[in-house]
Amino acid sequence: MKFGFRPENILFMTDDQSDPLRLPTRHNMFMGFTWLMTGVKPGDSLVFHYSGHGSQQRDYSGDELDGMNETLCPLDYKRAGEIVDDELNRQLVNPVPKGAKLHAIVDACHSGSVMDLPYSTRVVNGRLEWRSEYARPTRAYKGTAGGFAVQIGAALDSQTAADTTKLSGYTSTGAATYAFIQAIEQRGTTMTYGDLILCMDSTLHHALGSGGGGGGLSPAMMGGGALGGLLGGMLMGNTSNYQRQQPQLSCAWTFDLGYKFSL
Template sequence: MRMALYWLVQGCQPGDSLLFHYSGHGSRQRNYNGDEVDGYDETLCPLDFETQGMIVDDEINATIVRPLPQGVKLHAIIDACHSGTVLDLPFLCRMSRSGQYVWEDHRPRSGVWKGTNGGEVFSFSGCDDDQTSADTSALSKITSTGAMTFCFIQAIERGHGATYGSILTAMRNAIRQAGGSSGGDFGGGAVTSLISMLLTGGSVGMGGGFSQEPQLTACQPFDVYAKPFSL
């Protein structure tokens, strides 16, 4: 996976649009260099992480974010636990349930640059850094897939893909409504949702709903309801 990350950005030129999609396990570990607001590094856990180690957000940022030149755009779709700031991007869009938002500044106090070399990076992630991401069989009807992945695809298919804000709002609304909707797209109500969360390591809110909240991070703040979404 590390080689694939290097491959993704190698030789990129102005006008290129890159996509990094990861759906799998994520974790976090204590940060000791003081560059994390919450004191933790977020990590991805590929199949070989027990022998090769987890991929830490600092490494992901250094590999696919910081080298990105002007005129190149990267979108990341990360469906994993503790994935809110897993690209270590400088700004996080903190959105309320009503859709209002502010950009949180996550730039390290040390002054270490976590942005790009002129390019644009946007990351949709499955949940906040202190949350876990749930699985659902609604997408394939057979195999469990990430709830965030399902909601991202659903948002696009249902016409909510005009802006970054409309996508994020649609995803968050769908996940909030999912667990408590008996017979809905995500399963059979509170009991089914609770069992599913216990089996998959996801989190459950009051009334059986998913408590995960998809997040949006970026290399620069922008108007999420005005900027068109385009891969």
Template sequence: MMMLVDCSGCRTPLQLPPGAKTIRCAVCHAVTRVAPPPAPPPYLQPGTSQYYPPPRPSSYNHPSPPPVHGRKRAVIIGICYRNSRNELKGCINDAKCMRFLLVNRFKFPTESILMLTEEETDPYRIPTKHNIRMAMYWLVQGVQAGDSLVFHFSGHGSQQRNYTGDEVDGYDETLCPLDFEAQGMIVDDEINATIVRPLPTGAKLHAIIDACHSGTMLDLPYLCRMERTGRYAWEDHRPRSGAWKGTSGGEVISFSGCDDDQTAADTDSLSKVTSTGAMTFSLIQAIERGQGTTYGSILNAMKSSIRNSDSDLGGGLVTSLLTMLVTGGSIGTRQEPQLSANEPFDVYTKPFSL
């Protein structure tokens, strides 16, 4: 079992491997020396199918956030699964483009952006399951009113059967870390428990998930169904079990690459220059073209951009093969970007801001 300890430099929670007495922080690079205490409970609570973060040391709730945390902070993940049967081409490009957008368009401090890609030289910034989990903890640590958070993931997504009855379609959505074949996937219940539920009043989180089966990847209570004409309605996805999937008063809005039963394309047909995720490219394109005034205008622009290039996207052969490999299911339909939120709102009057 792993345990959490606070970094001696920036107070970021670090997950200590069994038996280790030192650990280096991926954020400030300080080395923390500790004596491992007893292991905490596992992520999956005994006798349930609910994921919860393990209990944290009392010092985790430090009265002030670490110095690297500004009013804006982001976790950006791009995984190409290089030299494997699941290889993608454009996900690291997506991550770099997203970082450029956040820094130059939305004034995110570079030191408050945590990048996880296969190109990172720091072993704690490689997008393994362990490192992605720790990055999610880092994102919400010390969050308070006025903070703006971004979680971006570009890579493989999948599904697995849900047996608790809290999914409308009977499946949990999952993110695939670099080492998912050995360590397993990250389930939407855990993502919700880690970065959605703790969000306090006055704080906001935007998630941008460019992956297959990503429509409800954050398990948010409401999904926006939008027709080609632009008409929309909010679909209620609150679990029949009564489990709470919202926040602690904060606001969470998610853009995702496709519906839960669809695959997302990794293509060069949109940029015409290099491979990118169709969803990430269309989102950035909408913002750069001045179509990012409201959430409705962004979603319409994304859908139009992908629809107009649909004949070139091809559904994504690698992503489709992965879907069949992991779920045993069939290949999904064309991708339609989705919008979900913890509370419904008027998508054409609410201004978009990060």
């Protein structure tokens, strides 16, 4: 395993599982969140990776810049409901203790701020700039319990996320997930957080001249995931009606993007 995570610390949920407890239903995903966060202590590294459908719902609190909450769509979302960004923040971000870190890689439509972290970056003229995610101060605390929480989203909140064969050459994959893997494989341990997002942005820009977002439901949850695990969460789809997607990095606070990336 490239990042040293043991198999017993990795939990997969995919929609082709025969075990009903490994299907990415809303209930199972929340059980997975509990599994991931139980017993977290200083020095721990957590990874949550999701590849699947993302959507938006109207926000009535008034704290979202675009007036919308971002959501993940579990396998049974039509019956059980979508998972809203506020829920993801409470379940995965709020509990991260001082000395621990969480990386969330979310390859879904409208995923830029789906972890509801307070700050995010945008690529502007080839450079990354921080901005606040809130139209006004939020009444709910959106940070951690002292730990480091970062999300890498496949696209801005207003965008869809593509699946494509152009990156691998032989199978349809989540484009942002593959771009993430490519960045790590190419840049290795010398890569910074800024390098990661700019490399992903460049890969997506050059590889996706046309095509569109969408795909099957196949989230994967990892208690510290490895690259092989990330591949297991890729989704299938087509490449029609694509509009240029931009990856987005979000965090509980602003930090120097020259800081070395490490899971």
